Amino acid sequence: MHINTYFGQSYRLLHKVKKQGKPIVYHAHSTKEDFQNSFIFSNAAAPLFSKWILHCYSHGDVVLTPTPYSKKLLQQAGLEQPIIPISNGIDLSFYKATAEMGASFRQKYGYKETDKVIMSVGLYIKRKGILDFVALAKAMPAYQFIWFGYLNLHQVPHEIREAVETKLPNLQFAGYVAPDELRNAYCGADLFFFPTYEETEGIVLLEALAMGQEILIRDIPIYEGDLVDGKHVYKGKTNDDFQRLINGILEGDLPSLKAAGQERIRQKDLRCIGSELRSAYETAIQLHKSDGGGMSVQGTK
Template sequence: MDFYQRDAESKATFREKYHFSKDDKIIISAGHYIERKGIEDFAELAARMPEYQFVWFGYTNLNLVPDKIRGIVETKLPNLHFPGYISSEELREAYSGSDLFLFLTHEETEGIVLLEALAMKIPLLIRDIPIYRSWLMDRKQVYKGNELPEFESLIRQIVQGQALSLAEEGYTVAKERSISNVGNVLLDIYIKLLHADNPGYEGMVNRIKPARIARQ
């Protein structure tokens, strides 16, 4: 979690690299160039809101995607950008320098970039799909929408500061799902299994627990 911290230097680095001004409102997303990720709606929203900058990070060989997706990536909209693949450090700078993370995926297992954005305390607007309904609440940790007009309205509210900040609640969710916390949950399961199957498990547990404490 320490890696994902917003700071003014990273914000300035990101905006300078992509030639954005300090006053630009920037909406970012990340993923492969595939329909399932919501790239079509992302591009349509850019067309509807030329006053904002839309940046999609990620890359897929254009020879492997349908013509309609290739057409989106090659579009000449001045406010729609496809920089391609970037490193984790560069993505952290992008989180720091943007005003909203827009995650329009139609189907997902969890979404690592979503958790990263939550950890960075950046505002999130996501599509309301079943995978998120049990652990991400609308207007509590994130904002959710379904249709383009709804996304457009929420984007304007969020980037203009008219929507309630959900940063701290979202960060709590990311922290709960951090690698260290998930690892500790798994460790507890293993300990219970050892207890059930091995009467001499105490010695094994005593060797494992210090490693957990050291990582916390």
């Protein structure tokens, strides 16, 4: 059984499957670190959240997590189960750009061909860097900024509500859109800007890379080694860095990294990920057998 969430229904299913003596693969998509700086009171609740998810994950014969970075965080938190990092992957056959996609995006959102458009994707939460995105829109009126994604504003702190309600002629909040419309945006924008402070992987970054976008991200530990600054993507740490790099990328003063970034993402095609998952399932079965069937649902191994 492959379990993907830590909610009550999944936990009840876990107990049922355990009693049946079946092996469990638990997918650890969340950590304490990526829960913080999200919803109202999330920081105060983070220690309890961490205890709960670790309790859930501890019932897996094998724990999957998207990256070596998230594996490290789980180990540091005290999880003792075997942890295998496997990317969530993306369907590269879907993420193929056409001129029509880009034109459709610009027409829908009112951009001219000459407009230089910076896009980002994420929930309305501080961790995603939304405050920096709005600050840069204010500081760079010559460029157009558009944010995709949505969250009920009653669930977020006042500073986030205030940012989302900011009225600027060069700033749009498009809300949630269907995958094909988001694909159009990846195709039609000039730069994908991902100022997130914490991720376990960041699927939207993989999507933007697959679409051959120019990419600017925050220089954070998860992307060390995997995405090289100045080779696959550009990286910055402060808004001053971002402003300088945005100018350099959009004005052509910095070389394009589109091709290298797109090539880098090929290894995360779902067809490649499928074989990794099969290997993980086989490992879970073997560990389950060697552990005597895993009939107990109490505590950790």
